[in-house]
Amino acid sequence: MEGSETLKGIIMAGGRGTRLMPLTKNKPKPMVSVLGRPVIDYVKDSMVHAGISEIIVTTGYQGEQLVSHVDSWDINGRVNQEEQPMGTAGSVKLLADSLDSTFVVGSGDSVASFDIHDLIQSHKKSGAKVTMALWSVDNPSEYGIVGLSSQHREDLDSKLEEGFISKFLEKPKPQEAFSNLINA
Structure with missing residues (x-):
């Protein structure tokens, strides 16, 4: 370093x-x-x-x-x-x-x-304050998931692979999952 x-x-x-x-x-x-x-x-x-x-x-x-x-x-x-x-x-x-x-x-x-x-x-x-490694999974219900947006405090976009962290949810039910990205 x-x-x-x-x-x-x-x-x-x-x-x-x-x-x-x-x-x-x-x-x-x-x-x-x-x-x-x-x-x-x-x-x-x-x-x-x-x-x-x-x-x-x-x-x-x-x-x-x-x-x-x-x-x-x-x-x-x-x-x-x-x-x-x-x-x-x-x-x-x-x-x-x-x-x-x-x-x-x-x-x-x-x-x-x-x-x-x-x-x-x-x-x-x-220059970010926080950087989080994320991993895509098939069944997000087994993990805490992360939702991303393209701009700070914008609506979630489930297609993004990088962006601003906008939401977390721990072990969602299948119908609650807004993302398949988990903290790596």
């Missing part, structure tokens, strides 16, 4: 993982093993590869297991435990006072195939 900016990464890891039971009965969802490694390690590796030098993991359910795991990473990492569930991005809001420059937020249970470094560069070039 150019300049001396310290890039921070936030990995949200607070969910209960009910759809993965019994795998998550005694461990948080990001600690479920995929190809012999906890899935959160793949997320961390992607962030480190992009030049992120500090990672904060926000936790809730079974979060104490993540403390020792994050301590074993060879990067500046720490865990921020939620006292009570704050929702998908609520844990990020709790960190607002310590986020004074560009930062990346990822989910501790999602491995994406895009390059985070490229996303950061696109964000900086755009």
